[in-house]
Structure formats: C-alpha cells, structure tokens
Amino acid sequence: MNKRISALDITLGGMFVALMAVGANITAIAPFMEIGGVPITLQTFFAILAGLLLGSRLGAFTLTVYMALGLAGARIFAQFSGGPSQLISPTFGFILSFILVAYVVGKIVERKRTLPMYIVAALTGLVINYVFGTNWLYMAYIFWFEAPGNFSYSVAWAWMLVPLPKDIVLSIIAAVFGYRLEKSFVANSSFRKQSSSQKSA
Secondary structure: OOOOOOHHHHHHHHHHHHHHHHHHHOOOOOOOOEEOOEEOOOHHHHHHHHHHHHOHHHHHHHHHHHHHHHHHOOOOEHHHEOOHHHHHOOOHHHHHHHHHHHHHHHHHHHHOOOHHHHHHHHHHHHHHHHHHHHHHHHHHHHHHOOOOOOOOHHHHHHHHOOOHHHHHHHHHHHHHHHHHHHHHOHHHOHHHHHHHHHHHO
16 A cells, blocks of 8 residues: 555545444443453454455554544444543453454455465454453553452453354454455455555556
8 A cells, every 4th residue: 555545445444443333332232241341342353354355554554543533532442432541441452453453364365365364364363362452451450450359361361261252253254254245346346456556556
C-alpha cells in the first residue's frame, strides 16, 4: 500500500471498525458470558477477517483506528467501554493484539492464497491474540490491578480455556469465509486490483 489512502480503503476500513464494535458488544446482553474479567466476544473473528480480506497493512491500520477511537472515548470496546483508562485494563492486551493479528494474518495469505494457508493464517492469528492478551492480563493483575484470590499464571490460562473452543471454530469459519469471498468476489474487485497495482508501483 502506498502513502495514499483511497476512498475505497476508507470505506472498507470503516466497515471493519464498525464490525469490531458490534463484535465487541454482541454478548453485552448476556453478562454471564465473561470469564476472569474477559468478555467472550467476536472481536478475534473480525480481526482475523480484516487481515484476510484487507491485507496486512490496511488490516493493521484499520485495527489501529479502532483502538484509537476507543481510547479517544468512543464506547466501542467490550461492554460498551472506551476512554484512555482502558490502557490499564487487564483486557487491553487483547485489543492491542488485534493490530498484530491483522498484520500477520494478512502477510501469510498475501504469500499464497489457498484454503490451507487461510486456515494456517487464521489459527496463527488466534495464537497471537491469546498469547499477547493472556500475558498482558497476567501482568495487569500482578503489577497494577488487584488480582483475584489464588491468582497465578496457570489460572490466567485456565480462564482462556473456556472461550478457546469457540474461538478455534470461529477462526476456521473466518478462514473458509474469507477464502470463499476472496475467490468469488474480492480477487476480481477493484480493491484487489488497486492493492496489486500499489505493490508493483
């Protein structure tokens, strides 16, 4: 992607910012769907999909915009939260990881656009999300948040076992959906042609 951001980039990026906001709060009506302060959301699904469809640079840029809007005060994070205080939230590591998720996922599929590669990319993105987010969660509870009783590194990972099956399934669904969309529409779209011309420029 060159230095210019086209109207099409802005439109697609804005769409994924909106999808991230929806995915963050889709379970807000079910407050019991929270483990160790970590809401079960669809953000990882949409972050992976952003990398698959938008590519590494635009995907990462879009997720950076999403994070910046939330930190600026827009209530687009999980449980309709937002504002600079989210920087010290135990779950902010997951939000921060979405930028890296989209970038890495996009980089993988840009090398080879096959279904197995899409699945590998999606699962790699999930691993990044969990490793980065869980380690941030652990450090937050140890260093600047009051940790629950008997909290430990293994407990932090045990919490993540609950949403893990859901996220594995959704990651694979994102891979299949992204691949099919790429082959049926995106590959021949003006967006993909524009992306290709920018890389060759």
